[in-house]
Amino acid sequence: MAAAETPAIERPAVLAWRRFSHRRVALVSLAVLVGIALATVGAELLAPYPQGRTHATDVLADPGRDYLLGTDTLGRDTLSQMLYAGRVTLAVGVSVALLATFGGTLIGMVAGYVGGAVDTALMRLTDTLLALPALMVVMMGARMLGDSIFDVVLVLSLLGWMAVARIIRGKVLSLREQEFVAAARAMxxxxxxxxxxxxxxxxxxxxxxxxxxxxxxxxxxESVLSFLGFGVSAAHTPTWGNMLGGNEGFMTVAPWLVISPGIAIVVTVLAVNFVGDGLRDAFDVRSDGHERQPRRASPRGASAGTPR
Incomplete structure (x- = not known):
């Protein structure tokens, strides 16, 4: 007698990865991000010249065999500067994202689960901060704290958690009415x-x-702040933003100084956004409709396996 076939139950992480792998644009973007991250982390191995090395006889040299992306006003190789600067830019972006997500998740969970006056107070605070002109507030905060990497990360993190808090609160409001929450309370x-x-x-x-x-x-x-002179100071370390901000006046003379970091920022941000879209679809259970459902036992197979 044939046993009834039961559908396999996949873990949420495996199921999410299966959904994500169906998004080709997201997969390509993820590969691009990994490549950029590895290139910046291994800057010491990949960069043609050490960070900050100047070549006094090759100031504003055109791109060529010796300098693939040319040199800047101090004779520094642009490609080498790009690799080292990308390390800082990516570190700032990831650090701000993690801190802002942590703070927003914590506030959103508390507001959504506790509710009442706590929810009202936290959401009114969130609405007030969202109503402020973000760029002006960030510029003022960066000016008061300083222009080091830590200062920029702190300012951007303190003003980046509000949207996350609202999203998490909305999710918690729906989850707290589920049976598993009621069961946990009963226990x-x-x-x-x-x-x-x-x-x-x-x-x-x-x-x-x-x-x-x-x-x-x-x-x-970070790129906007550095371009405006309020971000990470080029005296501390190069970033793609302050490479743009320090060389915009040479657009007609040495366009590679602006085009190179500009393309790096655009490609990185686009790749991150595409990965984010892929993750949104991967964790959205409503996106399963087009996927093949687990095979179920047919009525004939079920009847054959049932003794009469």
Whole structure:
């Protein structure tokens, strides 16, 4: 007698990766991001010249065999500077995204689960900060704190958690009415245990999407601040943003000084956004409709396996 065939149950992470792998643009973007990250991390191995090395006789040299992307006003190889600067830019973007997502998730969970006056107070604070002119506030904060990497990360993180908090709060408001939350309460679980043990695992999808999109936003914000002279100082370390900001006056004389970091920023931000879109679809259960469903036992097979 043939046994009835039962559908296999896939883990959420495996199922999410299967959905993500169906998005070719997201996969290509992920490969591009990995390549950029490896190139910047291995800058010491890939860069033609050490960071900051100047060539006094080759100031503003055109791109060629010795300098693939030319040199800047101090005779530094642009390609080498790009690799070292990309390391800082990516580090700022990822650090801001992680800190902002952590803060937004914590505030959103507390507001959505506790509710009442706590929810009202936290959401009114969020609405107030969202109503402020973001660029002006960030510029003022960067001016008051300083222009080091830590200062820029701190300013962008303090002003980047509001959108994440709203998304997480909305998800928690729907989750807290589910049966598994009621069961945890009935078993004596306190608010902290319910939030971090039962609700937090169900927010991984929203958090992953928030991190990816916040990374793109932070890279753009750092680039804008550095371009305007309020971001990471070029005296501390090069970033793609301050490479743009320090060389915009040479667009007609040495366009590679602006085009190179500009293309790097655009490609990186586009890749991060495409990966974020892929993650959103991967964690969205409604995107399963077009995928093949697990095979179920046919009525004939079921009847054959049932003794009469």
């Amino acid at each position: 004596g679980a306190g608010p902290g245990r319910v939030m971090f043990r039962h609700l937090l695992p169900n927010l991984v999808g929203e958090m992953a999407v928030a991190v990816s999109l916040a990374t793109a936003g932070a890279i753009l914000a």
